Amino acid sequence: MSDNQMPQFPEPYWRDSIQLPAFPKLEESVQTDVGIVGGGITGITAAYLLAKQNIKVTLLDAGVLLNGTTGHTTAKITAQHGLIYDEFIQHFGMEKALQYYKATTEAKELIENNISKYKIDCDYTKEDAYIYTNSEQYVSQLETELKAYEKLKIDGQLLEDIPLDLDVKSALVMKNQAQFHPLKYLKALINEAEKNGAQFFENTTAVDVEYNKHPAIITRDGKRVVCRYVIVASHFPFYDRQSFYFARMYPDRSYVMAIKTDQTFPGGMYINAESPTRSIRTTKMNGEKLWLIGGEHHKTGQGKTTIEHYNALKDFATDNFGVTDIPYRWSAQDYTTLDKMPFIGKITEDEDSVFVATGFRKWGITNGTIAAKLISDKIIHGENEYEELYSPSRFQADPSLRKFTSINADVARHMIKGKLEFTNDNVKELSPDDAIITRVNGKRTGVYKDKDSKLHALDTTCTHMGCEVEWNSGDRTWDCPCHGSRFSYTGDVVEGPAKRPLPKVELNGKK
Numbered sequence: 001m002s003d004n005q006m007p008q009f010p011e012p013y014w015r016d017s018i019q020l021p022a023f024p025k026l027e028e029s030v031q032t033d034v035g036i037v038g039g040g041i042t043g044i045t046a047a048y049l050l051a052k053q054n055i056k057v058t059l060l061d062a063g064v065l066l067n068g069t070t071g072h073t074t075a076k077i078t079a080q081h082g083l084i085y086d087e088f089i090q091h092f093g094m095e096k097a098l099q100y101y102k103a104t105t106e107a108k109e110l111i112e113n114n115i116s117k118y119k120i121d122c123d124y125t126k127e128d129a130y131i132y133t134n135s136e137q138y139v140s141q142l143e144t145e146l147k148a149y150e151k152l153k154i155d156g157q158l159l160e161d162i163p164l165d166l167d168v169k170s171a172l173v174m175k176n177q178a179q180f181h182p183l184k185y186l187k188a189l190i191n192e193a194e195k196n197g198a199q200f201f202e203n204t205t206a207v208d209v210e211y212n213k214h215p216a217i218i219t220r221d222g223k224r225v226v227c228r229y230v231i232v233a234s235h236f237p238f239y240d241r242q243s244f245y246f247a248r249m250y251p252d253r254s255y256v257m258a259i260k261t262d263q264t265f266p267g268g269m270y271i272n273a274e275s276p277t278r279s280i281r282t283t284k285m286n287g288e289k290l291w292l293i294g295g296e297h298h299k300t301g302q303g304k305t306t307i308e309h310y311n312a313l314k315d316f317a318t319d320n321f322g323v324t325d326i327p328y329r330w331s332a333q334d335y336t337t338l339d340k341m342p343f344i345g346k347i348t349e350d351e352d353s354v355f356v357a358t359g360f361r362k363w364g365i366t367n368g369t370i371a372a373k374l375i376s377d378k379i380i381h382g383e384n385e386y387e388e389l390y391s392p393s394r395f396q397a398d399p400s401l402r403k404f405t406s407i408n409a410d411v412a413r414h415m416i417k418g419k420l421e422f423t424n425d426n427v428k429e430l431s432p433d434d435a436i437i438t439r440v441n442g443k444r445t446g447v448y449k450d451k452d453s454k455l456h457a458l459d460t461t462c463t464h465m466g467c468e469v470e471w472n473s474g475d476r477t478w479d480c481p482c483h484g485s486r487f488s489y490t491g492d493v494v495e496g497p498a499k500r501p502l503p504k505v506e507l508n509g510k511k
Contacts, residue, residue, distance in 0.1 A: 004323050006257070006310055010475050012072050012330040013258050013283070013290065014183045020066060021190065026201040029224040032058040034379060035217045037206040038233035039065035041186060041364060042357045045372035046231055048189040051196035053380055058225055059198065060217065062205040065190065066183050068235050068495070069364055072332035074256060074279055074294050076269050077111055078177035079104035080129040081363040083141055083273060084340065085148035091339060092389075098152050099389045100341070107369035108178065115185065118192065122184035123284050129269045130162050132171035138273040139170045146172055163266035164280065166320060179269055179281055182365065207499050209239045215353045220499075229379050232347065232356040233371070236335060236484065236496040241347050241354065243392065246465070246497050249335040249343075249359050251484025253306075254297040255474070257313045258290050258328035261321045265289050278316060290327070293317045297362075299481065306331075306474030331475055333484060333495060336361045344371040344390035345378070355379075356392055427455065427507065435471040435489070444468060445505045446478055448489040457505040458491045464498040478502065 034050055036043045039061035047057045079101055088097035115124050133142060142158060149156040155175040162171045190200065205220040209230055217225040232238060237245050254277065270280040277295035284290065293316065296309035310329055317323050337343055337359035344367075347356045355378065357371035370386065377384035388394075427447050430436055435448040437460060446460045446469065458478065460469050467482035477494055478487040485498035492501050 004314075004318070004326060006314065006326050006329050010330045011328055012256070013285065013292075013328045014073075014075070014181060015067065015071050016328065017181070017285065018183050018187065020064070020183065020187055023065070023200040023202045026060060026204040026219060026221075026223050026225070029226070030058055030199075031226045032056045032199070033227060034058070034229045034231060035215075035225040035227040036060070036231040036233055037217060037238055038068075038231075038235060039200070039202070040068050040070035040233065040235065041182065041368035042371045043231065043233035044186050044189050044193070045369055046233065046376050047198045047200075048193040049372060049376040050379065051193045051198040053376075054196070055379070057193065057198040058227070059200050060204045060206055060219070060225065061200075061202050062234070062493075064202045065200065066186060069332055069334055069360075070182060070186070070368070072256070072330050073182055073364060074281060074292055075182040075283075075365060076129065076177070076179050076281060076363075077108050077365050078129045078174065078269065078363075079108065079154075079366065080131065080174040080177060081361065081366075082271070083131065083145050085152060085154070086144050087340070089148055089151065092341070094151065096389050097148070099386060101152055101154060103370045103386045103389070104363075104366040107366040107373065110369055110373060111180070111185065111365075112178065114189065115180070118188050120185055120188040122181045122188070124178060124180040124185075126176060126178050127267060127269050127281075129174045129177040129271075130159075130164075130171050131271055131273050132162050132166065132168045133273040134167050134169055135274045136169065141273060142170050142172045149174075162270065163268055164270055165263070165266075166270075177269065179283070181283060205499070206234070206238050209241075209354060228353065230354045231375055232354065232358075233368075234496065235333075235358065237347070237356050237358055238496060238499070239347070239354070241351065243348055243356075245343070245356075245358065245392075246483045249337050250299060251333055251335055252297050252299060252362070253331055253333050253479075254295060254362065255309045255313055255331045256292055256294040256329065257310060257317060257326060258285075258292055259317050259321070259323045260288070260325040260327065261291060261317075261323055263321050265291065276312065285327070291317070291321065306472045310474055332362075333486070334362045334364065335359045335484070339394075341394075342367050342371065342390055343392035344374050345387050345392055347392060349393040430455075433476075435473070437471065440505050440507065443505070446471060446502075447507070448476070450489070455507055456489050456491075457507045458487070458489075458502040459505055460502070462498055463500040463502065464496075469502070 033056040036059040159171045208218040279294035342359045347354045355375045360367040374384045430449045448456045462480040469478040472479045486494040
């Protein structure tokens with residue numbers, strides 16, 4: 001890449017910089033002790049922890065391992081999850097706020113112990129983590145958060161400046177955090193899990209869980225994974241058990257740009273307090289520093305044209321650090337629960353065989369790791385000290401009730417709005433690598449023209465609950481503004497909760 005141009009297609013540095021093992025599709029029904037759905041940090045860590053205890057594990061992924069949120073993370077190993085501790089003290093009380101900090105710290109220690117135990121070369125470095133602001137409005141919020149740190153005995157302090165060359169009015173540092181290359185780390189855990197008998201299957205989509213004497217994961221091809229326990233670690237739960245997770249979380253997208261610059265990075269990991277979000281850290285690429293500039297979050301399928309978010313990150317990096325090259329760009333999606341606490345544990349109050357882990361609020365490295373530890377402990381020992389904290393069956397009336405009303409009113413608004421919106425744009429005037437929403441035989445239709453001028457026309461009605469998808473120009477996907485399902489321009493499911501592809505539409509007698 002030259003002249004500071006962005007890469008034509010999104011590709012995370014993590015995936016491009018490592019050769020991951022390939023696994024077969026599940027071609028026949030199997031029996032196992034624990035069936036895991038989802039090949040990200042939660043599923044792989046759980047597979048490793050369980051297999052180490054001689055428990056037979058079978059893991060399925062709808063695509064390939066580590067190509068979801070884990071493969072698109074910024075990969076900070078930290079308990080500093082934004083301005084969250086004062087809020088948790090207010091909403092959950094001191095004890096549970098402290099438990100959250102202890103849990104994330106325990107996750108960090110588990111990762112560090114594995115790196116040390118298996119001598120994993122994963123670019124691990126210890127770093128201080130900073131939340132900074134250049135807004136007067138947020139200075140007092142940082143002061144309030146420091147008081148929460150002090151109550152919880154978190155090692156931190158308020159600063160008037162940061163090592164990075166940025167204008168700031170105040171910054172809150174959390175000492176002794178860390179960062180790494182997540183896929184190098186997880187590749188080692190896959191290897192250790194396999195040594196202990198764990199089986200991995202790719203391109204195998206789970207669509208349901210059925211019960212007889214034992215639960216069975218049902219795949220799209222009708223194969224069955226009969227097991228004693230099921231772990232739903234599929235980012236958005238593929239199986240709901242009438243728990244209505246789609247109404248209790250909301251999807252958010254954010255963006256990352258990997259840049260090169262002539263500036264020297266001073267160390268540390270940084271994120272601002274205000275919006276739009278700006279996250280900054282570095283990693284190594286061929287012996288030199290690659291700066292990762294992240295942020296620009298928004299609700300999936302909503303807001304401005306998505307390529308503008310990449311452009312905003314590019315402008316920020318250029319203005320502050322001087323960009324000499326942009327080798328990579330990518331985006332990530334994650335879910336936030338109504339009260340910002342992840343859902344980890346039994347999928348329903350009376351369910352002892354199916355566990356779920358979701359709602360990590362963009363902090364999946366530590367939250368996903370503690371989810372794997374919590375669920376593995378429940379299966380092995382029958383208990384874990386954090387199970388009440390993360391219980392998916394909890395409901396905090398304040399602030400959850402207001403948030404529930406707000407989120408689902410937003411869903412209803414977008415469902416109605418999408419049904420009415422379309423353009424009269426002529427498909428013949430469509431430029432290559434562009435898309436429009438129009439009407440074909442009276443039906444709302446999305447049409448994308450690829451680089452070779454081939455047209456791809458799809459019914460834009462999301463196959464989850466009937467909302468209308470919108471075009472994502474940054475990633476060339478169709479995204480649902482209601483519950484976050486995403487589809488490729490050929491209609492295939494990229495992310496759930498949708499399980500079925502968007503139907504193709506005929507143009508001039510051709511599909």
